[in-house]
Amino acid sequence: MFAELDSGKDSHERLLSTFRVLVPDVRIELNGPRRAGQWRAQFAMANRLSWWQLETETEWTCWPERDEERFCLVFPASGTFGAQIRGKSLQADSSRALVLGVKDISKTWAHGTDDRHGRMSLKLKAADVRRTLTSIFQDATLENIELHPLLDLDSPAGQTLGSLVHAIAAAMKDESIRSAKAIALLREAIPRLVFKNFPHRFIDRLARHGTDASPRQIRAAVDFMRAHMHEPLTLAEIAEAVGIGERSLQHGFRTFRATTPVAYLRDLRLQQVHAELSLAENTLPVGEVALKWGFTHMGRFAAKYQAAYGQSPSETRRAARGMRSSESN
Missing domain, CATH: 2.60.120.10 (Jelly Rolls)
Structure with a gap:
């Protein structure tokens, strides 16, 4: 008009x-x-x-x-x-x-x-x-x-x-x-x-957080996480990779992703573990798959996995192997 x-x-x-x-x-x-x-x-x-x-x-x-x-x-x-x-x-x-x-x-x-x-x-x-x-x-x-x-x-x-x-x-x-x-x-x-x-x-909250992270910087941080999920990443390494401070990185994730960088990285790794354990052709035990994707404490890993997917990692692996057996018959 x-x-x-x-x-x-x-x-x-x-x-x-x-x-x-x-x-x-x-x-x-x-x-x-x-x-x-x-x-x-x-x-x-x-x-x-x-x-x-x-x-x-x-x-x-x-x-x-x-x-x-x-x-x-x-x-x-x-x-x-x-x-x-x-x-x-x-x-x-x-x-x-x-x-x-x-x-x-x-x-x-x-x-x-x-x-x-x-x-x-x-x-x-x-x-x-x-x-x-x-x-x-x-x-x-x-x-x-x-x-x-x-x-x-x-x-x-x-x-x-x-x-x-x-x-x-x-x-x-x-x-x-x-x-x-x-x-x-x-x-x-x-x-x-x-x-x-x-x-x-x-x-006054803005002054406390320093320079704000932009949506583009947070997307770059996510891309960096995806490319280095096998590595023992630190918050400082992620922040340095996208050119902002750690506090700004944390504030940016809370603002644009409603979570923390550490929790977001953990969820990305859990997704990869779940995807690999769900493959019928996977032959690796649960512990090795978890270590491959950066989880070193098996008890905490199992609890987070159960909370995210409603079943234990072993149950996911057994279901995938069962599917493989039924297909071979």
Whole structure:
């Protein structure tokens, strides 16, 4: 969807109805006559994003009609944009964006400078933002993270954020340059940038973990594990192979794989043991197969194997040999 409207050819009623397609859960009131002033607007909705840009001489107020999580970024170009959040009035201007990311928004409003104001807004699906958020802070929600709603656009992170949003704006306006894959990456990059660089309740956790491991580095660590499963790998060797510290490696596995590097490597080795013991042509005893794949403590190995596959290693081997005998008969 893309729509471009202006006061020279379109009514305020069409402006408001188009806006409600993108933001259906708000009630809008114009603070003045509907015929007063000039305005122009662009609206777009694609790839799980809603985007709009508005310049107007009419001031207005919005009231959310549903108490739900949301994630909307507002970038004033002229004039100011305000919101009442948890009883506190906040105001953004051209140097500060406003992020509406909680349920407790009483109202929002726009005021002009010299009777004119403009802004660009981007709304992301709350479910997509929650997924990105929990990949960084496992127990965080849009409600409990307590993200500060005002974002400093003059900071390095703020300048990067502005560039990303303008890239989305260009793609939303022109379908010929729009890439679903690129939009999906930007859709994740924007909240990730916000949650990693602007004040909120959990921001100090990032400092404790040092440089974060990227998904690509964790995939590289998994590839390294697969290629060296026969060897007595240490955490330090895996971290060095992918160019990060041990703490970052551990944090990255918890974030992207919901486990630890040691447990992940053990599970990879258990899979190989299970696959080999399940082969009808296998003639090696259980102990030798376990040692081959890096298990030196047979008691702990047997317990982990039983927990993973619901049977002992010997039972797996007997079942495979029984299959071999039945096939030979």
